[in-house]
Amino acid sequence: MATQELDPxxxxxxxxxxxxxxxxxGHILYRMSFSSIIRESQDLGAGLFDTDFNTLCESESTxxxxxxxxxxxxGIQDSLQGGTWNxxxxxxxxxxxxxxxxxxxxxxxxxxxxxxxxxGFAANTAHHLDIGAATPGLIIDIPDVYAEGMLFAGIKFYEKGVRNEALWKFLGNNSRASQQLKSDIEAQIASARLGVRRFHELIERYGKDTILSATQQLMDYTERILxxxxxxxxxxxxRAEGFLDDDGKNRGIRLPVKVCVRIRGDAIEIDLTGSSAQVETGFNVPFEGSTKVACFCxxxxxxxxxxxxxxxxxxxxxxxxxxxxxxPKGSI
Structure with a gap:
């Protein structure tokens, strides 16, 4: 697609x-949700994304x-059920x-x-109260990620508009708060469907090339300002250094978190080398979904x-x- 320069x-x-x-x-999601952590705390995020997974817009949430x-x-692209989107x-x-x-x-x-x-894509995330972990809510002293509850990697809840009823029943049978879980997921689906509809309306009004050119210019503008x-x-x-008190199991053993922020012209590197090695409990932070995001934030x-x-x-x-x-891999 040839990018067109749009007027201001x-x-x-x-x-x-x-x-x-x-x-x-975001409003649809938290207003429809049953659980207080979404409805009142707005522990959620929502937005639109292009086919390269670039963020086009995002809600002001957690x-x-x-x-x-x-x-x-x-992650979905690497694990998508069937390998193709419909x-x-x-x-x-x-x-x-x-x-x-x-x-x-x-x-x-x-x-x-x-x-x-x-x-593109319309997507959202929300924190759920109970997904069938070893104990209700958040849990730290566990041996691995499987004890944290149900795991889904690129699973099609709906395929070509048809709901996976077995998965729907599975969700309800594996949560201590099944009504809240299922209702909150329905709110998420409604939110994402709204995003798809609004994105489509925007393209219908201005044309696909105009919208995609605009999103590129807006991303370039934000980058330039930063x-x-x-x-x-x-x-x-x-440089700075802090500590976690312990890993939730081995009491009294502090875990260092070290950071070096390098400024080189108009770019920043945040280097966490020297932080604690990974631990045996749930304190380890995923790189893509949490570590990078915390630094960006x-x-x-x-x-x-x-x-x-x-x-x-x-x-x-x-x-x-x-x-x-x-x-570094192998660090907390």
Whole structure:
């Protein structure tokens, strides 16, 4: 597709429309949900994504849900049931070693087609109270990820519009809070379906090429603004160190977390080398769904704070591009 340069007014209108879609997706999700952690705490994230899994827009929700969904999408791509997307598919995914943050954060992803062509995805994540783990709620002193509850990796909850009734029954039979779990998942599906519908309406109004060009320009704009902010920081290495009290099992053994932030011109590297080795309990943090996202969130909060910034910067993939995260395998 040849990228067309859009005029500033059209670009701003489309940017506002994308932001509104993400916010509406988030509102639908928390207003329909049964559990308080979603309905009241808004422990969720929602947005639209292109076919390369770039974030086009995202809801203003819990920070660690913001930015995690591209990792989910990449994990789904590696594990997708049947290997192909079809109209009417709804995918459920929460596997921490396929891009998810942690297993209670379940994602619902729906592909968006226009004229038979895949043009993007509407997706959301939400924290669920009980997914059949060894004990209710969050659990730390466990031997492996399987004790955290049900794991889904690229599973089609709906295939070509037809619900997997066996999976629906399985969900209800493997949670201590089955009504809340199933109702919250239905809210997630409604939210993602709304996102697909709104994305389709936007393309119908402006044309596919215009929308895809706009999203590229908006991502480039956000990246450019963040790089300008980074350039104002003197080049160098900035180090800090903290500790976790213990791993929840071996009491009194502190776990170091070390970070070196390297500024090189208009780019940042966050290097966690030297942090504790991985532990035998649930303190280990998945790289794609949590470690990278926490780093992205910290930089964005410091340099692109909406309350203090003199300009409004769209929340999209451009805010991730200048940031590189290094975390050695085998570390916490």
């Amino acid at each position: 007014i059209t670009l701003q209108v489309i940017s506002g429309a994308l932001d509104t879609i993400a916010e509406e997706m 920070p660690l849900h913001i930015g995690s969904l591209p990792g989910y999408l990449r 109209e009417g598919d709804v995918v459920i995914h929460n596997h921490p070693y396929y891009g998810a943050s942690h297993s209670p954060d379940i994602a619902i992803v729906i592909p968006c087609f226009h004229g038979g062509e895949l043009v 790089r300008q902010k980074i350039e104002k920081i003197p080049d160098g290495e900035y 910290a930089i964005r909060s410091l340099l692109l704070d909406a309350e203090t910034s003199e300009i409004q910067v769209p929340s999209n993939e451009g805010s991730f591009r200048p940031i590189q995260v290094t975390a």
